[in-house]
Amino acid sequence: MTHNTKNFIFIFGPQAVGKMTVGQEVANRTGHRFLHNHLTIDIAKALFDARDVAYIKFLIRLNLNVFNEFIKNPNSIGLIYTDVWMLNRNYDLQAKNKMFELFDKNGWNVYVIELTASLEARLSRNKTENRLANKPSKSDWKVSEEQLLWSEDNHVLNSFKAIDFQLPSFVKNHLIINNENLSVEEVAAMIIKETCNCGG
Numbered sequence: 001m002t003h004n005t006k007n008f009i010f011i012f013g014p015q016a017v018g019k020m021t022v023g024q025e026v027a028n029r030t031g032h033r034f035l036h037n038h039l040t041i042d043i044a045k046a047l048f049d050a051r052d053v054a055y056i057k058f059l060i061r062l063n064l065n066v067f068n069e070f071i072k073n074p075n076s077i078g079l080i081y082t083d084v085w086m087l088n089r090n091y092d093l094q095a096k097n098k099m100f101e102l103f104d105k106n107g108w109n110v111y112v113i114e115l116t117a118s119l120e121a122r123l124s125r126n127k128t129e130n131r132l133a134n135k136p137s138k139s140d141w142k143v144s145e146e147q148l149l150w151s152e153d154n155h156v157l158n159s160f161k162a163i164d165f166q167l168p169s170f171v172k173n174h175l176i177i178n179n180e181n182l183s184v185e186e187v188a189a190m191i192i193k194e195t196c197n198c199g200g
Contacts, residue, residue, distance in 0.1 A: 007032065007078040007196050008103040010096075012085040013115035014157035015148045016126040018179055018187070019082035022115065025188040030196055032078035033070070040066065060095045064102060071106045078196060086155045087162040097168060104170045111172050111195045115187075116158050117180035122148065 009026065011019045020036045027034035040062050048055035070079060081099075086092040100110050117125075126145055151157065159165040159176070167174055175194050179187045 006076060006108045007111060008100075008108045009078065009080045009111045009113060009191065009195055010099070011080065011082045011113045011115065011191075013117075014122060015084060015144075015151060016122040017115045017117050018125060018184070019115055021128075021184050022179070022187050022191070023080045023082045025184045026191050027080050029188060029192060030078060032080050032196075033076065034080045035066070035082075037081070037083040056091060060091075060098075063095070064098060067099060067102055071103065071108070084151075084155075084157060086157065087159065087165060088156040100168055100171065104168070109172050109195075110168075110170060112167060112174045113191050113194075114159055114174065114176045116160075116176065116178050119152060121180045 009023075009032065011023050013019055023034050023036060026032065040059060044050075044055055044059040044062060048058055067079075067081075070076060085096060103110050123145060126148055156162050159174075173194050175191070177187055177190060
């Protein structure tokens with residue numbers, strides 16, 4: 001695969017597993033643009049009550065519009081996007097499939113990277129400086145921890161815990177990485193090797 005190939009790298013996993021930090025490192029090494037989910041979540045939360053259906057609908061449309069505009073840029077070589085994927089929620093499944101299809105129909109290679117780590121490791125990472133600085137809605141780590149624990153009990157956030165999980169056939173690769181005992185640099189190198197091979 002060449003450096004000029006356009007790649008969409010979707011990194012998902014439960015809260016505080018390290019998606020943003022890993023995505024930042026991959027972006028730094030490859031020149032791909034990087035977008036984490038809270039950049040659009042915080043816009044939606046400013047306008048809607050997060051418990052309302054209108055919030056979900058707006059967020060899905062907002063993300064698709066952002067992706068669509070990005071795809072139109074002829075100078076884009078790649079995009080890394082990180083998000084939590086609630087695999088037990090049909091609306092989230094549909095939203096992710098629409099996202100994958102948008103990039104695929106525009107000739108981009110679609111890669112899915114899944115991170116996993118123990119609850120104990122994620123509770124520790126929930127307090128890291130990088131996470132608190134980049135996600136305003138997580139700035140109170142105690143509240144964020146309560147949300148993390150609630151989500152752990154009420155959502156399926158890794159594919160190996162889901163029933164009949166299946167990605168579209170055009171997805172180039174689905175790589176699952178347990179990053180609990182790996183450095184950010186090691187995880188980034190694994191992702192680059194499986195996707196664009198364009199970083200150092």
